[in-house]
Amino acid sequence: MTLLCGDCRDVMPAHGPYDLIVADPPYGETSLSWDRRIAGWLPRAAQALTPSGSLWVFGSLRSFMATSGDFRAAALRHAQEIVWEKQNGSVFHADRFRRVHELVAQFYPASARWQSVYNAVATTDDARARVVRRKKRPPHTGAIPSSTYRSLDGGPRLARSVQRFRNAHGRAIHPTEKPVALLDLLVRVSCPPEGLVGDWFAGSGAAGVACRLAGRRYVGCEIDPDMAQRARDRLAAILPFPVGEPS
C-alpha cells in the first residue's frame, strides 16, 4: 500500500502499469478550493494501464459532458456505468431536484478489445426462490428450448447498475469521500486478485481501504499534503482479512 503526495499527472505513470485505475477527479462544480477540473491526466492514465486494464471514473453527467472530448482525445471508450444512489444528497444552486446520485463510468483504451479487459461478474446475494420462465433463445445462442423450472435459491443475478450505498456523511475525513463498499465493488469486479490499483485522486484513501480488504495492491496519489497524511494514517489502521470473490 502506497500513498504518494504530488500531482498524479507527474507521479502516477512511473508506478504503473495498473490493472485498474480508479479516479475521482474534482468535478469542478463547487466553490471548494481544490474543486477545479484537472487537464491532461486522462491520456497519462490511459497509457498507464496494463493490456487488460480499465478505468473507473467518478463524476456527474454535467462533469462527464464537459470533459467528453478529453476522453475521446485520450482514445478511451466508454464501457458501462453505475448510478450510485446515496441516502442524502446535495442541492446545487441551479438544480430543481435534490441530487441523490452520482455516476461511476468504466472506460478502456479504444485499441483494446472489450473481451480482453478484466471483468469479473458481480452478482447480488438477494436472490429468492422463484419460477424461472426460460424464453426460446435466438438460434445463434444454441438449441435451448423454452421451458419453465423452479429455482430453489433464485440463482445468481447480475448486480444492478443502480446501487445504493450510504455515503460517509458525518464520519468522513474528506468533503467528497466515497463509500468503501462502492469502491470495493469496483475493485473486485475490475481488478484481478493481487492486481495493482492506481487511485489518481486519492483524497481520504477510501479506495485504498477497499483494496486492503479485497487483497489488491494499491498506489494512491493526493496533491494536498495534509490529506495525504490523513489517508496514510487511515490505511495504516486497517487490518486485512480474507473476503470472498464475486462468482
Ligand SMILES: C[S@@+](CC[C@H](N)C(=O)[O-])C[C@H]1O[C@@H](n2cnc3c(N)ncnc32)[C@H](O)[C@@H]1O
Ligand atoms: C473528489 S476528491 C477525491 C475523494 C476521494 N475519492 C475519497 O473518497 O476520499 C479529489 C481529490 O483530488 C485531489 N487532487 C486535485 N488535483 C490533484 C492532482 N493533480 N493530483 C492528485 N490529487 C489531486 C484533491 O486535493 C482532492 O482531495
